[in-house]
Amino acid sequence: MAPSTELAEIPVAILCGGRGTRLQERTHAIPKALVEIGAMPILWHVVRIYAAQGLRRFLLLTGYLGDQIESFAAAATWPDGIEVECVDTGLETPTGGRLAAAGERLRAAGTFCVTYADGVADIDLGALLAFHRQHGDLATVTVVRPFSQFGFAEIDERGLVRRFDEKPRLEGWVNGGFQCFEPGFVDYLEPTSVLEQDPLRRLAAERELHAFQHTGFWDCLDTYKDAVMLNDLWRAGSAPWAVWESPTSPASGTALAGDAGTVPNAGRAE
Numbered sequence: 001m002a003p004s005t006e007l008a009e010i011p012v013a014i015l016c017g018g019r020g021t022r023l024q025e026r027t028h029a030i031p032k033a034l035v036e037i038g039a040m041p042i043l044w045h046v047v048r049i050y051a052a053q054g055l056r057r058f059l060l061l062t063g064y065l066g067d068q069i070e071s072f073a074a075a076a077t078w079p080d081g082i083e084v085e086c087v088d089t090g091l092e093t094p095t096g097g098r099l100a101a102a103g104e105r106l107r108a109a110g111t112f113c114v115t116y117a118d119g120v121a122d123i124d125l126g127a128l129l130a131f132h133r134q135h136g137d138l139a140t141v142t143v144v145r146p147f148s149q150f151g152f153a154e155i156d157e158r159g160l161v162r163r164f165d166e167k168p169r170l171e172g173w174v175n176g177g178f179q180c181f182e183p184g185f186v187d188y189l190e191p192t193s194v195l196e197q198d199p200l201r202r203l204a205a206e207r208e209l210h211a212f213q214h215t216g217f218w219d220c221l222d223t224y225k226d227a228v229m230l231n232d233l234w235r236a237g238s239a240p241w242a243v244w245e246s247p248t249s250p251a252s253g254t255a256l257a258g259d260a261g262t263v264p265n266a267g268r269a270e
Contacts, residue, residue, distance in 0.1 A: 007054035007129070008081070011109045013102060015095050015195075016043055016117035017063025031065040033117035034072060035221060038234035041072060042221050043117045045241065051079050052244035053125040055113070059105070060086045061098040079244075096193025103186040114195075115177040120230070120241035121218040123178055124250040128212050132180040138208040139185055141200070144176035144218040173211065175200075176218050216250075217241060 016033035033043040047058055062069050070086040078084060089098040099106070099114065106112045111132070113125075123142060132140040175196060188199040203209035217240035221227055233239045243250045 007126070008056040009109075010055055010111055010113060010129070011057040011059055011106065012047075012050050012055050012113040012115065013059045013061055013099060013106060014043065014046060014115055014117050015098055016060050016069055017066065017089055017091075017093060017098055018095075019064045031062075031069055032221070033060075033069055035118075035227060037120075037221070037227070037230045038239070042120070042230075043069070043072070044076065045120050046115060046117055047078070047082070047084065048244050049120065049123070049241060050113070050115075050125065051082050053250065055125065056081050056083060058082070058084045059102060060084065060117075061089045061102060062086050063089055063091050063093055063098065093191070094193060095195035096189050096197075096199050097191045099195060100186070100189035100191050100193060103189055106181075107183040107186045110183060112181055112183075114179045114181060116220075118221040119177040119218065120221075121176060121178065121214060122216045122240040122243055122250045123214050123218070125178070128178060129180060131212050132210070135210045137210060138182045139200070139203050140180040140210045140212050142176045142178035142214050143173035143211045144214050145173055146218065146220075173213065176214060176220075178212075178214070 014033075016031065018032060034041040036042070037045055043060070050058070060069060060073060066086065066088050073084045073086055076084075087102050089101040093101065111129075113129075121142075121144070128140065128142060185199070185203070188202055189195075193199055200209060219226060219230060219241075221230060230239070234242075
């Protein structure tokens with residue numbers, strides 16, 4: 001996708017202040033955002049996904065070991081025209097509170113994007129933003145259907161196993177990050193807000209929340225097992241999220257309107 005002036009003006013707030021408690025093998029000494037995939041922090045990969053598709057302004061909302069993130073951002077070599085700024089939003093601040101801390105800056109910018117520092121995808125951000133513009137409401141979340149960590153057995157009434165489905169794709173949709181908001185969303189935020197709870201639930205209840213259904217690659221660096229899998233893909237030269245290295249367009253997935261009255265499973269943490 002060719003960069004556009006409009007995309008270059010849209011800020012991207014990246015939530016990277018959490019402790020990453022489910023990845024303690026790595027995050028006892030570094031923040032989760034700096035856990036490496038292919039010798040570069042996962043945060044670098046997230047920024048590159050956006051930058052490759054024309055977005056240029058990044059606001060890193062830091063907390064836990066935020067000084068390390070600030071040092072990395074200052075020393076990293078970013079593509080030409082990329083602006084990366086860190087904002088310390090507090091050690092224990094929840095996700096919505098971090099956005100609230102930068103709320104007036106985001107409000108002044110107009111449409112803005114929000115994502116997590118641990119999720120990567122081959123998402124078509126141009127299609128996401130076009131979908132968001134088209135419905136005209138306050139918010140869009142990208143929803144995905146991850147694969148189960150476990151296999152499922154189909155059992156009949158006699159206890160006979162009819163078939164075994166090894167780690168199938170889940171039927172339900174979950175919040176995959178890559179979210180778009182209008183300035184009015186800032187009014188839904190408080191210093192104590194958890195983004196995935198009250199703000200998104202209120203938006204859904206008021207029919208202001210839509211779902212962009214991404215059916216391409218998506219994964220979240222949540223556990224050590226995820227880190228191994230993502231590193232394996234990178235080493236094999238088959239990392240689908242590395243859209244900056246591909247001559248083809250990112251996967252558009254299925255851009256369908258979600259039920260604005262229903263909240264997708266929003267069980268995400270920083």
